[in-house]
Amino acid sequence: MGPAFDALIRAAKPAEARWIEAYLTRSWGSTIMITRGVAHDASNLPALVAVQSDEIVGLATFRVAEGECELVSLDVLRHGQGIGSALLARVSEEAANRGCRRLWLITTNDNLDAIRFYQRRGLRLVAVHPGAVDAARRIKRAFRRSGSMASRSTTNSSSS
Numbered sequence: 306m307g308p309a310f311d312a313l314i315r316a317a318k319p320a321e322a323r324w325i326e327a328y329l330t331r332s333w334g335s336t337i338m339i340t341r342g343v344a345h346d347a348s349n350l351p352a353l354v355a356v357q358s359d360e361i362v363g364l365a366t367f368r369v370a371e372g373e374c375e376l377v378s379l380d381v382l383r384h385g386q387g388i389g390s391a392l393l394a395r396v397s398e399e400a401a402n403r404g405c406r407r408l409w410l411i412t413t414n415d416n417l418d419a420i421r422f423y424q425r426r427g428l429r430l431v432a433v434h435p436g437a438v439d440a441a442r443r444i445k446r447a448f449r450r451s452g453s454m455a456s457r458s459t460t461n462s463s464s465s
């Protein structure tokens with residue numbers, strides 16, 4: 306059994322915006338995420354943070370549209386301590402509170418740890434989008450010409 310989970314999950318505060326931007330950029334190369342061919346700036350989305358001893362140790366960003374909640378990013382600084390699970394559970398709660406009928410996310414086929422993580426937590430693999438990473442890269446390049454970018458894509462998991 307791992308160490309007892311002792312992180313607090315709460316909504317990010319406006320004062321944490323710069324930290325979130327830097328963390329997303331470090332994790333994903335930019336704050337921009339491409340999912341299903343659409344670019345989202347995760348630094349502008351609702352965010353939940355996990356806090357341990359006054360330090361942020363995990364971040365989830367999500368967006369709600371058309372009665373569905375998309376988990377746009379999920380990252381932890383300390384792996385295997387239940388932080389990712391707690392953030393995912395809280396996003397799921399937020400989705401339910403906002404009347405969402407589905408929680409979904411996109412990840413890449415090579416992120417086997419994440420695919421296993423989500424499946425073990427009740428999400429189902431519902432679609433594979435061949436070529437999505439290439440398409441996302443094209444969008445990224447277009448974005449780079451006018452700003453900045455990062456991406457991932459292809460495996461669509463959802464729970465409802």
Ligand SMILES: CC(C)(COP(=O)(O)OP(=O)(O)OC[C@H]1O[C@@H](n2cnc3c(N)ncnc32)[C@H](O)[C@@H]1OP(=O)(O)O)[C@@H](O)C(=O)NCCC(=O)NCCS
Pocket residue numbers: 377378379380381382383384385386387388389390391411412416418419421422425
């Ligand atoms: C995937 C991720 C969010 C899991 O968070 P976590 O806090 O380590 O997960 P928990 O402690 O709640 O749960 C541990 C589970 O995650 C799995 N896991 C995935 N990556 C892991 C890692 N690098 N170290 C330890 N456990 C990991 C473990 O196998 C374990 O699975 P099990 O309980 O089903 O056996 C985290 O590893 C992470 O930030 N990964 C990099 C970013 C990423 O890929 N995000 C998801 C794509 S959107």
